Amino acid sequence: MSSELLINAQKINTYYGASHILRDLSFSVARGETIGLMGRNGMGKSTLLKSIMGLVKPRSGSVHIAGQPMTGRPSYEIARLGLAYVPEGRGIFANLSVMENLKMAARAGTRGQRDWTYERVLDTFPRLKERLGHGGQQLSGGEQQMLTIGRALMTNPDVLILDEATEGLAPLIAREIWRICGVIRETGISSVIVDKNWKHVSQIADRSVILVKGEVVFQGNSSELLARPELLQQYLGV
Numbered sequence: 001m002s003s004e005l006l007i008n009a010q011k012i013n014t015y016y017g018a019s020h021i022l023r024d025l026s027f028s029v030a031r032g033e034t035i036g037l038m039g040r041n042g043m044g045k046s047t048l049l050k051s052i053m054g055l056v057k058p059r060s061g062s063v064h065i066a067g068q069p070m071t072g073r074p075s076y077e078i079a080r081l082g083l084a085y086v087p088e089g090r091g092i093f094a095n096l097s098v099m100e101n102l103k104m105a106a107r108a109g110t111r112g113q114r115d116w117t118y119e120r121v122l123d124t125f126p127r128l129k130e131r132l133g134h135g136g137q138q139l140s141g142g143e144q145q146m147l148t149i150g151r152a153l154m155t156n157p158d159v160l161i162l163d164e165a166t167e168g169l170a171p172l173i174a175r176e177i178w179r180i181c182g183v184i185r186e187t188g189i190s191s192v193i194v195d196k197n198w199k200h201v202s203q204i205a206d207r208s209v210i211l212v213k214g215e216v217v218f219q220g221n222s223s224e225l226l227a228r229p230e231l232l233q234q235y236l237g238v
Contacts, residue, residue, distance in 0.1 A: 004031045005064070006082065006159050006190055007052060012061035014044075014051045014214075021047045022058070022214040029159055034181075034191045036205030036222065038198055038236060044214040045194050046088060049163055053085050054078045066110070066158070082110040082158030088167065088194075090148045094137040098128050101136060101151050109156030115187065116153040124183060125150050127176075142173030149180060159190040166195055178204065198236055202226055210235045 007029040014022040021044050029035055037045050050056040052063055057072035064070065065081045079085070093101055102121060108114050122129040125146045131139065139147060145166075152160055165181065166174035178200050184191060185204060195201050202208055202222040210218040210231070218231055225231060 005029065006031055006066055007192075008062075008064040008067075009048075009052055010062050010064075012048070012051055012058045012063070014047055014056055014058045016047075016056075020214070022051060024061070025211075025214060025216060027052075027209065027216070029190050029192060031158065032188050032190055033207065034185050034193065034205050036198070036201035036208045037192055037194045037211070038201060038208060039211035040235075040237065043211045045211055046163055047214070048211070049085070049087075049161055049192070049194070052078075053083065053161070079155070080110075083161065084152035084155050084157035084159070085161045086145075086148045086152050086163060086165075088164040090144050092136040092139075092144055092147050092151070095135060097133055097135055098139070098147055099132045101147055102128075102154055105151045105154040107155055110158055113156050116156050118154070121150040121153055124153075124180060140173075142169045142176070145169065145173075145177060146180070149177075153184070157189060159192065160184060161192045163194045164196075165193050166197060166200075174200075198232065 005028050009027045012022045012025045025048060027048060039045050047056060051058050054073050054075040062071050065078055065083065068081060070078050102118060106118060127143060128146055128150060166177050181193060181204055193201055202225055205222050207219065208222045208225045209216060212235055217235055
């Protein structure tokens with residue numbers, strides 16, 4: 001794993017109106033690193049991701065992407081620096097077919113890499129291959145999630161951000177999503193994964209980060225977290 005930081009957020013303070021959501025929060029992702037971002041509902045996980053992606057502007061603090069200062073910059077500029085975001089709710093184009101959703105996103109990565117081609121995405125998601133002509137609105141929730149991840153991979157990202165990776169999915173489909181997360185990890189793409197299933201997240205993550213009320217209360221390797229069940233009980237309620 002490289003020490004090169006692809007995401008480096010320092011002392012972020014983000015508000016929604018008068019509500020102070022992120023409190024002097026620092027968060028980083030190195031090249032090739034998979035991070036599990038955990039915490040109960042309403043603790044700031046999605047707000048952190050949106051602050052990094054330029055969807056919400058922090059009131060103070062800094063966000064550097066691949067070494068470039070990008071605090072509050074437009075999302076499309078941040079995406080061009082190698083970040084791909086799979087939001088909660090997926091955000092597929094319902095009126096476009098599976099094929100169109102994928103092909104519209106195709107581009108080389110920041111280093112000119114084209115490792116994730118249309119054919120490779122379909123090989124990774126065989127269920128999508130069977131539904132190329134279907135519109136986005138005709139897909140099940142699990143198929144939509146696969147499509148959103150596949151579309152993100154078509155941008156050949158350096159970092160893939162997954163917010164609520166398996167939320168609301170049937171166990172069989174969720175298992176397939178976790179398999180795909182493992183495949184992505186093996187290719188060297190950095191990942192930030194948010195999911196309520198801490199067991200699966202900690203199995204795949206190099207490092208776990210837990211948020212409580214917009215602050216980091218734990219960060220360390222996943223084996224350290226698993227060895228401290230009192231932290232799981234205190235911060236995740238498991």
